Amino acid sequence: MSLVDHPDSERARELAERTRDLMEEVVLPFERDLAPGESVSPDGLATLREAAHDYGVYCPQMPTEYGGMGESFRDSLAVFEEAGRSLLGPPALRVDAPDEGNMHTIELAGTDEQKERWLPPLIEGEARSAFSMTEPAPGGGSDPKMLQTTAEKDGDEWVIDGHKWWTSNGYEADVFLVMARTDQEKHPYEGCSLFLVPAATDGVELVRDVPAMESAVLDLSHAEVRYDGVRVPEENLLGAENDGFRIAQQRLGPARLTHCMRFCGMADRALGVARAYMRNRDAFGSSLEEKQSLRHRMAERELDLHGTRTMTRDAARRVSGGDEARLPVAMCKVRAARMIQETVDFAIQCCGGAGLSRDLPLVDFYEGMRFFRIGDGADEVHLRSIARAAFADEHVAEADLGNLPQF
Numbered sequence: 001m002s003l004v005d006h007p008d009s010e011r012a013r014e015l016a017e018r019t020r021d022l023m024e025e026v027v028l029p030f031e032r033d034l035a036p037g038e039s040v041s042p043d044g045l046a047t048l049r050e051a052a053h054d055y056g057v058y059c060p061q062m063p064t065e066y067g068g069m070g071e072s073f074r075d076s077l078a079v080f081e082e083a084g085r086s087l088l089g090p091p092a093l094r095v096d097a098p099d100e101g102n103m104h105t106i107e108l109a110g111t112d113e114q115k116e117r118w119l120p121p122l123i124e125g126e127a128r129s130a131f132s133m134t135e136p137a138p139g140g141g142s143d144p145k146m147l148q149t150t151a152e153k154d155g156d157e158w159v160i161d162g163h164k165w166w167t168s169n170g171y172e173a174d175v176f177l178v179m180a181r182t183d184q185e186k187h188p189y190e191g192c193s194l195f196l197v198p199a200a201t202d203g204v205e206l207v208r209d210v211p212a213m214e215s216a217v218l219d220l221s222h223a224e225v226r227y228d229g230v231r232v233p234e235e236n237l238l239g240a241e242n243d244g245f246r247i248a249q250q251r252l253g254p255a256r257l258t259h260c261m262r263f264c265g266m267a268d269r270a271l272g273v274a275r276a277y278m279r280n281r282d283a284f285g286s287s288l289e290e291k292q293s294l295r296h297r298m299a300e301r302e303l304d305l306h307g308t309r310t311m312t313r314d315a316a317r318r319v320s321g322g323d324e325a326r327l328p329v330a331m332c333k334v335r336a337a338r339m340i341q342e343t344v345d346f347a348i349q350c351c352g353g354a355g356l357s358r359d360l361p362l363v364d365f366y367e368g369m370r371f372f373r374i375g376d377g378a379d380e381v382h383l384r385s386i387a388r389a390a391f392a393d394e395h396v397a398e399a400d401l402g403n404l405p406q407f
């Protein structure tokens with residue numbers, strides 16, 4: 001339970017409370033019953049999803065007409081946070097990446113036909129999706145302007161050629177959202193488009209599942225994919241032609257915040273685990289709970305968590321109001337990624353050897369969160385944007401040098 005209460009709406013509180021009950025009564029006991037290193041089975045996941053329906057918190061962020069609950073982005077965030085207390089929470093509630101971001105993208109940019117085809121099965125969990133943007137060198141990674149995958153118009157079809165990797169869910173996906181260059185003359189930010197590519201399309205080749213650091217609990221794949229002369233009808237263009245980066249940006253803002261909230265929930269649980277261990281473990285004549293050096297570090301972690309939760313809510317409020325809020329979102333992303341790394345590492349340290357055993361969830365948390373300082377834009381890429389804003393002329397005034405002699 002988080003230390004400081006936040007001024008969330010009544011509705012958000014109600015949703016959070018129901019999610020907390022689901023987590024405590026169903027998801028965490030289920031997680032504890034998994035053998036170390038065991039992945040949740042499809043049947044197990046179906047049971048958890050049924051429970052999420054019963055508790056009235058299944059897929060809160062999607063419109064009711066497609067099978068979601070139609071809650072606002074801001075109110076749904078409280079659910080994301082509570083669900084993040086276990087790696088099983090987000091898939092149980094269908095607020096899990098990358099499907100959650102992909103569903104949002106289709107809802108945002110899709111035609112009625114695209115929404116009707118993909119959203120109901122994605123929301124119900126009968127279908128899965130993948131977002132395919134990152135490429136191995138010399139293609140686009142941190143610098144998406146380097147994107148090399150192309151899509152060329154041929155009659156009423158698009159022909160896609162390219163090489164991607166880190167396409168999460170690639171092996172499970174029924175549909176890929178593929179970013180490709182559609183106009184070589186234009187700046188890449190104005191010359192790329194997104195396409196819906198059904199996984200069964202000729203020319204989609206899954207090269208391998210990148211052997212990534214990842215908790216076994218979810219058994220998530222990260223595919224290297226080749227698109228070799230992949231033909232899709234023109235109606236598979238997602239959004240307008242050459243609008244790919246604008247749509248991706250609209251996707252990434254909220255998707256980064258949902259990650260931040262899930263990681264706030266994970267941090268809160270990790271600190272709870274550490275405190276329970278510290279209370280019950282003695283060393284050098286007193287419990288670990290009484291060691292001042294650990295108490296101060298615990299307080300630092302709570303400070304960091306509270307700051308991250310507050311910043312994320314503020315950015316979500318701006319995004320909900322129609323603002324892209326690029327800077328606040330970049331700040332949240334960097335802060336949350338650092339916060340969760342420091343916090344899980346500290347919790348492991350407090351628990352000694354037990355922290356590194358799979359008797360506790362901390363190792364799975366560690367494996368499940370490390371990517372966040374790289375995925376969705378590495379720390380340095382966001383810091384670059386923050387620094388650019390900080391050094392903008394309106395924030396640098398010679399008058400601030402006061403009486404310093406000229407140099």
Ligand SMILES: Cc1cc2nc3c(=O)[nH]c(=O)nc-3n(C[C@H](O)[C@H](O)[C@H](O)COP(=O)(O)OP(=O)(O)OC[C@H]3O[C@@H](n4cnc5c(N)ncnc54)[C@H](O)[C@@H]3O)c2cc1C
Pocket residue numbers: 098130131132133134135140141142143165166167168169212222371374375376377378379380381384
């Ligand atoms: C677990 C996981 C899941 C992912 N899922 C997806 C997915 O579903 N779909 C998808 O398209 N991609 C996905 N990615 C890819 C992810 O978005 C990229 O890894 C990320 O954008 C970085 O690109 P890169 O790996 O090519 O790193 P590179 O571009 O090679 O950069 C390497 C490092 O250089 C540093 N760096 C970069 N630019 C600068 C700079 N300007 N100044 C200083 N340092 C800099 C950063 O530390 C960076 O980590 C995933 C990655 C991981 C690890």
